[in-house]
Amino acid sequence: MNTAFLKNEILKTGISLDIIYFEETESTNLTAKNFLAENPSADNTLILTSNQTAGKGRFDRKWYSEPGANLTFTLIKKLNLSVDEIQLVNFYTSYILYTTLKEIFISNKEMNFMLKWPNDILLNNKKLSGILLELKNIETPVKTFIIGCGVNVNQTVFDKSLPQNITSLKYESGLKSERETILLSFIKNFFEKTGLLKDGKELIRNWKICSDIAGKKIMFKKFSDDIPETAIAEDISPDGALCLRNEKGILKKYYSGEITLSV
């Protein structure tokens, strides 16, 4: 990873961001948490690695990443948000990452990106990116967000044992992408558009446009080991909850759970 290029380019933008690079680390979220334990005041800090050996998703689900192929990073960001607004960071991060990728591949009509509730990015209906947010000091006005992102960039070998269809930018486009370029665009977009975090309604509205879920029949699991239920995804409410109509016609809001698009 060319961190010298990255640092130099970020310096040019005027964004104040510390980049801490590891050739290899277990998980950037874990590294970020350890870093925060030593430096509680850390802000605008990017933990970056080329080889995440034990990347994790929700509930410590393994996220395998081919060494040197993908983007795996965690942004430590302090934000003054109320408890009701914390979910916006989820939607903001996925929306920014989606926008960044869409911009980069604007001329390639074969690359169909889509947001999946609550914060996944799909490429041609396969999982491309995962985001895992962690928060520690929820009771304080200024909260420290640990924003972990993983994007499959140049990976071409995938773990077939995983239940989900997984893909990468290279697998779908046939071309190698520069990880530094994607990360740089993401950082620029992330720091430029933070105004959206102050307008949750607008953010959710924008997010919904990039998601294709409304009106679709989906399978929904409340918990990872739950039996999936069929429902119609009606909407995403302004607070980010998923509004589902079950088979009995009852509409309910969900703040947690997992969806699979029915075929």
Next chain:
Amino acid sequence: MKLDLNYLKKLIKILDTSNISEFEIQEEGSRLRLSKPKNKIIASSQPYDTSFFNTLPPVKNTNTGSEEETRLHEMPQTEVTKSSKLIEVNSPMVGTFYRSPSPDADPYVSVGKTVSEGSILCIIEAMKLMNEIESEVTGKIVKILVENAQPVEYNQPLFLIEKE
């Protein structure tokens, strides 16, 4: 003495809006003591907060739920008198309650365990945002009020901690 919820609510309200920090009533062989020390203590935090008496999920259809409920009503007076040291940890948000970082991992805390200020008690997850809930006090876990992987409402009590 009839220890019904409304009666207790009234007593709490009186205590909360007064300058009295503690009072005790003895009547027909029952004894109730309510106190209001400086920290966030049950029976003193918010005038209308009755959450301590609603420690169970609002809908109690399951057998375990009704058993718990019975137990709560039959709570001996000693427990009531002890309650001044009990700190209630409430959920700061709507989400799912998890006792451990992953399904296979050991729970962060269990009943009887001593926790210190800043210890992680649980995770409340909502939309893939994992919130580590930390203890604000040093003390012993007296009760875990929610089952693992169950949805929780805003302000729903999660733990009772006996302050050291």
